[in-house]
Amino acid sequence: MKILHTSDWHLxxxxxxxxxxxxxxxxxxxVMGAVEAHDPDVLIVAGDIFDRASPPADAVRQFxxxxxxxxxxxxxxxxxxxxxxxxxxxxxxxxxxxxxxRVLIRGPLVxxxxxxxxxxxxxxxxxxxxxxxxxxAARECYPDAGIAKASDVIGAQVAAARxxxxxxxxxxxxxxxxxxxxxxxxxxxxxxxxxxxxVHPGTFAGAHYVALGHLHRPQxxxxxxxxxxxxPLAFSFDEGSAQKSMCLVDLKADGSVAHELLxxxxxRRVRSIEGLFADxxxxxxxxxxxxxxxxxxxxxxxxxxxxxxxxxxYPNALQLRFSAQQAHPVPAGAAHAGGAVDPMTVIGxxxxxxxxAPLQDAEREIIADALNRTNTEELAx
Numbered sequence: 001m002k003i004l005h006t007s008d009w010h011l012x013x014x015x016x017x018x019x020x021x022x023x024x025x026x027x028x029x030x031v032m033g034a035v036e037a038h039d040p041d042v043l044i045v046a047g048d049i050f051d052r053a054s055p056p057a058d059a060v061r062q063f064x065x066x067x068x069x070x071x072x073x074x075x076x077x078x079x080x081x082x083x084x085x086x087x088x089x090x091x092x093x094x095x096x097x098x099x100x101x102r103v104l105i106r107g108p109l110v111x112x113x114x115x116x117x118x119x120x121x122x123x124x125x126x127x128x129x130x131x132x133x134x135x136x137a138a139r140e141c142y143p144d145a146g147i148a149k150a151s152d153v154i155g156a157q158v159a160a161a162r163x164x165x166x167x168x169x170x171x172x173x174x175x176x177x178x179x180x181x182x183x184x185x186x187x188x189x190x191x192x193x194x195x196x197x198x199v200h201p202g203t204f205a206g207a208h209y210v211a212l213g214h215l216h217r218p219q220x221x222x223x224x225x226x227x228x229x230x231x232p233l234a235f236s237f238d239e240g241s242a243q244k245s246m247c248l249v250d251l252k253a254d255g256s257v258a259h260e261l262l263x264x265x266x267x268r269r270v271r272s273i274e275g276l277f278a279d280x281x282x283x284x285x286x287x288x289x290x291x292x293x294x295x296x297x298x299x300x301x302x303x304x305x306x307x308x309x310x311x312x313x314y315p316n317a318l319q320l321r322f323s324a325q326q327a328h329p330v331p332a333g334a335a336h337a338g339g340a341v342d343p344m345t346v347i348g349x350x351x352x353x354x355x356x357a358p359l360q361d362a363e364r365e366i367i368a369d370a371l372n373r374t375n376t377e378e379l380a381x
Contacts, residue, residue, distance in 0.1 A: 001170075006232065009027075021062070026265075032069060050086055089107055124166055126172070135150070170251060225257050237270060248260040
């Protein structure tokens with residue numbers, strides 16, 4: 001049986017304030033292209049279909065258009081679950097008129113977790129869909145007052161699902177969780193209030209394949225059959241070097257699995273460029289790009305209107321920082337110890353003192369641009 005595993009579409013998301021609607025359209029077309037080319041028996045979307053509980057209308061229309069095309073042009077079944085970014089009730093509403101023999105959609109947690117059964121030449125395969133839910137929802141759903149963390153929730157879900165797997169059937173689990181030994185990214189929202197609560201891969205004992213969502217890097221977790229497909233797009237600069245992909249899974253007659261990663265080609269790449277401003281500008285002038293860019297300048301001092309000058313050639317240059325300033329930070333209070341006063345240090349100390357948090361990169365960029373404009377005006381006066 002062939003399974004196309006995807007997750008974390010995050011429809012409606014922006015990248016540093018820039019719309020990703022066209023970028024999402026491009027990767028959804030590639031998902032549909034993979035369905036047509038490989039003819040899978042099942043398509044999985046392992047949570048975070050939308051980026052927030054109340055997605056914008058454009059994102060909902062984008063999803064509906066994809067589903068309509070998928071239903072019309074493919075024989076495959078589809079399994080969807082709500083992730084931590086989704087509204088469980090919204091996702092559940094998608095199942096109201098669905099063909100129960102072809103569609104399994106889970107929004108909120110359910111105590112009676114019955115699988116979708118798909119048959120191939122070797123017998124039945126049971127697909128169990130375990131949506132994201134917090135411990136409070138799980139205590140209401142399952143008769144276990146000891147549920148206190150995310151790993152307890154997943155354990156209760158797996159136990160409820162296991163009870164309905166037919167004897168002798170191969171078993172596929174779809175879940176949204178942070179599994180031990182996996183690697184996260186900056187763009188993921190924590191699943192628990194107390195920090196990272198991981199789930200041991202052994203929790204999924206008995207499953208022949210575990211299709212995971214939540215983490216945005218494609219990876220397996222030490223056990224090849226417990227795998228994240230990753231997100232189709234990079235949503236932070238630390239993901240820029242990761243090759244995004246779908247996972248085409250071949251579930252064999254004996255329950256073993258083979259994988260093939262189908263790479264995504266993004267409409268716009270996410271990249272970091274590092275170097276002296278003059279060198280970066282020379283390359284920009286020769287090779288303009290609309291990729292999403294983080295610029296890391298190695299100049300020892302400030303550069304006047306660096307972002308403004310680079311954006312003439314890199315319109316999606318979204319983040320600017322100076323590596324020299326980060327490598328040799330000015331100690332707290334140094335701005336008041338005599339000698340030259342660094343305005344950025346003074347402003348940074350102000351934020352740290354009154355907000356109890358340092359400046360973020362985006363805030364630092366805004367302030368640096370304002371200071372550079374001020375310097376330019378003073379030099380012109």
